[in-house]
Amino acid sequence: MEPRTAPTLLPRLAGFARLLHDAGLDAGPGRLKDATQALNHVDIAQEDDFRETLRCVFVSRREELSLFDAAFDIYWAPPDPRVMAGQVPMRGRSLPLDPERAKAWLKVLGSPQSPLPRENEETPASSSGYSAQELLRVKNFDQMSWEESEQVRRLLAQSPWRLAERRTRRLAAARSGRVDLRRTARQAVRSSGELVWLLHRQPRVRRRPLVLLCDVSGSMERYSRQLLIFAHAVARREDVETFVFSTRLTRITRLLRRRELDRALDAVSKQVHDFSGGTRIGEALHEFNRKWARRVLGHGAVVIVVSDGWDRGDVGLLESELERLRRSAHRLIWLNPLLGSEGYEPVTRGMSAALPHVDDFLAAHNVVALDELGRHLAALDSRRSRR
Amino acid sequence: MIETIDEVQSKLADNRYIGDRALATSIFLALKIQKPLFIEGEAGVGKTEAAKVMADVLGARLIRLQCYEGIDLAHAAYEWNYPRQLLHIRLLGESADRRAAEREIFSAEFLLRRPLLDAIDNRDLVPPVLLIDEIDRSDEEFEAFLLELLSDFQISIPELGTIRAERPPFVVITSNRTREVHDALKRRCLYHWIDYPDLEKEIAIVEARVPEATDGLARQVAGLVHGLRDMDLYKLPGVAETLDWARSLAALGAKGVDEALVEATLGAALKYQEDLERARTQIPELVVRARGA
Numbered sequence: 001m002e003p004r005t006a007p008t009l010l011p012r013l014a015g016f017a018r019l020l021h022d023a024g025l026d027a028g029p030g031r032l033k034d035a036t037q038a039l040n041h042v043d044i045a046q047e048d049d050f051r052e053t054l055r056c057v058f059v060s061r062r063e064e065l066s067l068f069d070a071a072f073d074i075y076w077a078p079p080d081p082r083v084m085a086g087q088v089p090m091r092g093r094s095l096p097l098d099p100e101r102a103k104a105w106l107k108v109l110g111s112p113q114s115p116l117p118r119e120n121e122e123t124p125a126s127s128s129g130y131s132a133q134e135l136l137r138v139k140n141f142d143q144m145s146w147e148e149s150e151q152v153r154r155l156l157a158q159s160p161w162r163l164a165e166r167r168t169r170r171l172a173a174a175r176s177g178r179v180d181l182r183r184t185a186r187q188a189v190r191s192s193g194e195l196v197w198l199l200h201r202q203p204r205v206r207r208r209p210l211v212l213l214c215d216v217s218g219s220m221e222r223y224s225r226q227l228l229i230f231a232h233a234v235a236r237r238e239d240v241e242t243f244v245f246s247t248r249l250t251r252i253t254r255l256l257r258r259r260e261l262d263r264a265l266d267a268v269s270k271q272v273h274d275f276s277g278g279t280r281i282g283e284a285l286h287e288f289n290r291k292w293a294r295r296v297l298g299h300g301a302v303v304i305v306v307s308d309g310w311d312r313g314d315v316g317l318l319e320s321e322l323e324r325l326r327r328s329a330h331r332l333i334w335l336n337p338l339l340g341s342e343g344y345e346p347v348t349r350g351m352s353a354a355l356p357h358v359d360d361f362l363a364a365h366n367v368v369a370l371d372e373l374g375r376h377l378a379a380l381d382s383r384r385s386r387r
Numbered sequence: 388m389i390e391t392i393d394e395v396q397s398k399l400a401d402n403r404y405i406g407d408r409a410l411a412t413s414i415f416l417a418l419k420i421q422k423p424l425f426i427e428g429e430a431g432v433g434k435t436e437a438a439k440v441m442a443d444v445l446g447a448r449l450i451r452l453q454c455y456e457g458i459d460l461a462h463a464a465y466e467w468n469y470p471r472q473l474l475h476i477r478l479l480g481e482s483a484d485r486r487a488a489e490r491e492i493f494s495a496e497f498l499l500r501r502p503l504l505d506a507i508d509n510r511d512l513v514p515p516v517l518l519i520d521e522i523d524r525s526d527e528e529f530e531a532f533l534l535e536l537l538s539d540f541q542i543s544i545p546e547l548g549t550i551r552a553e554r555p556p557f558v559v560i561t562s563n564r565t566r567e568v569h570d571a572l573k574r575r576c577l578y579h580w581i582d583y584p585d586l587e588k589e590i591a592i593v594e595a596r597v598p599e600a601t602d603g604l605a606r607q608v609a610g611l612v613h614g615l616r617d618m619d620l621y622k623l624p625g626v627a628e629t630l631d632w633a634r635s636l637a638a639l640g641a642k643g644v645d646e647a648l649v650e651a652t653l654g655a656a657l658k659y660q661e662d663l664e665r666a667r668t669q670i671p672e673l674v675v676r677a678r679g680a
Contacts, residue, residue: 006393026574034577040410041419042392049392050680052412060573062427062564062580169457170526182461185469189476189489290621298523299456324661 007046010036016075020058023067027058050076069259137367141226141337152226152367166300166330167203177202202365204378208302208330208380209239213288217246217279223337223365227306228265230370232256241296244268245284276302280313281305281350285321293328300330304373306364308338309351320351322357331380335373340365389418394442403595404433404440405588407513413579423537423558425573428581430563431625433592435520437581438559440566442516443672445557448509451518452502454525460532463519464503472497493546506556507542514554522572523562530572537538537575586680592626597633607644608633610680614673615656615666631655644677646670 012126013035020027035057046052051072059068139148173180180201188195212231216224231252241253255267285305297303303325311318326332334354338344340363346352355361363369364377389395395418396411414437417424426434442449452463460466472492478486500508503548506517522530527565536542540552560576562568584592586609593605600608624632632655641648649670657663 026570030574037420038416038577041416048408049412053416055409056416056579059580060425060570060576061567065580080484147395168526169455170459170528171457181469182467185467185473188473189492190485195473286619290619294627295564295566320661347444382587 004376007078009039016054016071017058019071019075020068023071025058025064025067026060031057041206054114071173130229139367140340140365141223144226152229166206166208168206168299170204171201173205174200174202176200205325206299207239207295208300209241209298210300210377211296211303212240212242213249213284213303213305213307214242214244215246215279215281215305216244217310219279219308219310220306220324220337223308225265227337227364228268230364232265241292243288243292245281245288246279247283249284249287249291279307279350281307281309281311282313282315282317282319282321285325289321289324289328293325297328302331302333302377303329304333304335305358306335306337308336309346309348309354311348311350313350315349315353319353319357322354326357326359331359332357333360333362333373333376335362335364335367339363340369389415389445391415391486394463398444399437399440400595402440402443404436405584405592405595406433406437407584407588410579415579416575417559418557421555421584423560423576424632425560425562425568425576426579426581427562427564427578429623429625431627432581432583433626434561434581435518438516438518438520438561441557441559445513445516447513447557448511448515449518450502450507450515450556451520453520454522454529456524456526458525458529462501463529463532464501464536465476466499466501467493467543467546468497468499495547498544498547503536504542504550506527506558507536507540507552508550509552509554509556511554514552515556517556517558519560521563522526522560522568523565527569530569534571534575537572583616583623586610589613589626589629593629594665595634596630597637600633602643603640603643604636605633606680607677610677611644611649611673612656614669614679618666618669620657620662620665621659622662628656644674646674649674 014032017027017035021118035054038053038057039050042049042053051069054072055065055068059065143153171178171180171214173183175199180199183199183201184197187197187199197266214224214227214231216228220227228244241251242256243249243251243253252268322332336346336351339346339361346355346361360376362373364373389398390414392408392411395415396406396408399406399411399414416422426437428434439449441447450639474494475497476488479491498504502517506515509515519533522533537558540555541549543549583589587611589609590606593600593609597605608629612617612624612632614621635652635655636644636648638650639648650667653663653666653670657666
């Protein structure tokens, strides 16, 4: 078929791809090529067809649909001669944009911001001396200064976090196990059909996926930063999913994948609006069970809930949701930063309701406690705990 | 050959598949620019059905690969027929030239063809439809293998060389999103998200698929399901459940719904005990709403 894409359309299309790229969609040259190719086959005067064509090329997950539609509306809207103001953030060239729409767009992209001034540039990179480091390891998170928490961050980043393994259904060559007919036969072919050796294969083992659910409500405020640092340290792995909650649940997995911690934490606090609000653990778990459990709890995941158990919601709901969560997870661990404080008893309404429904109840108030957790995770049995 | 989006849409409808224009556009483009179509959506919204119907529309053979954890090349693409190879080589005897013997037994004759090879190395007049179903159940290793297949429509077999598709199949990949599929794989595909249909569309689907449900019943069942989807449930009923429910009610000879009928047949739509309990408390409201649909 003759290419029908109007020559003037291509630069416009490239501009649109740039916009999508800035918004975080995958809109590289390959996709641009697909788009031009696809447009040859549809009537671009039909707006719906034009939109759908670009959509099925540039979008690759459900979450991107609304972002795409917003970008499409902004970019391909007929320019309004009365409005000159408005500019898509982080782009040098201004686009004809209604100020209201520009505001909406700004919200979607997150407002541009210069990086935070680094106050602690002069602080030596590592603390001096063994004993200082040892002290830091046992110091309670809520008593730490900014500098100390920076050092903790470095400590945690070095922790060789390892998670219990599970057997997969995929087989790999091994010294014993089931007979590997493929390799055995191949060998036999070389010896004129004589079965000289039996070769074997066994199920391969893999790390279990990990799901973190962190409470960031008011009562947890003193611990939030450290726990997010902890989450960041483990979340750089591919198979860790992270959520934060207080009154609502927010998935921050993708935000934490960023390498620099401060930018990641910054992004998290920007996206999570109810930082340090009240807690409704039951409701948050309900939302998790309903929206996310099926998507992230496959392949025998270990779930860690981090919370002090101060709950203002419905305790009955908390119990039933925890029970449900435990049924769909390989293991359910509750980390409580207060557990490390002297004389603490888990008597809050939420905590005492939760205890019968979790597999492990562990502390999370200092680095030693987190190390302990790391060891615990590595030693988890490959079978589900007896309940 | 299909030439317009309208044609796709009307042919889907002729085959009793009620899809919206956006889906028809994606299918049309996947056919035109020869890219795999990646369809995501909740369970039971008609992803697999779309591929099956497309095979009917195109008059093509449907080759289906159901994914599962641990699926590997031997199950998905090809495997050598080892027992036959061994027997053959013993028949040749020890005097045979080993090189020649190896060449002989690693030939197409000793190859067991699994769905992917079958789809690539096809001799069909009309290229087949290859349905890779529920890819989210497979693992990363298998996704990596699919990359070559999906971008170049070819499979490399070390002993035989590369087999290229002369007529590339129309590939449809479905996912229930039980995990996120890797971007590299999605990049090679066109993407379409199928949502739950709106009320009128769902009624049309029931009418097309369950002709024994009289007009009133189709409307009321769709109304019931829409009522359930507004509730706070773990697993919302999909279109597949709507159809099951309509069939169950029609089998009971129902012309419309009432509380007793809904109570007795609710299991066709909801599959979790908690969901059933919750919905049972709301049956009167659901019925009132369904009758007004």
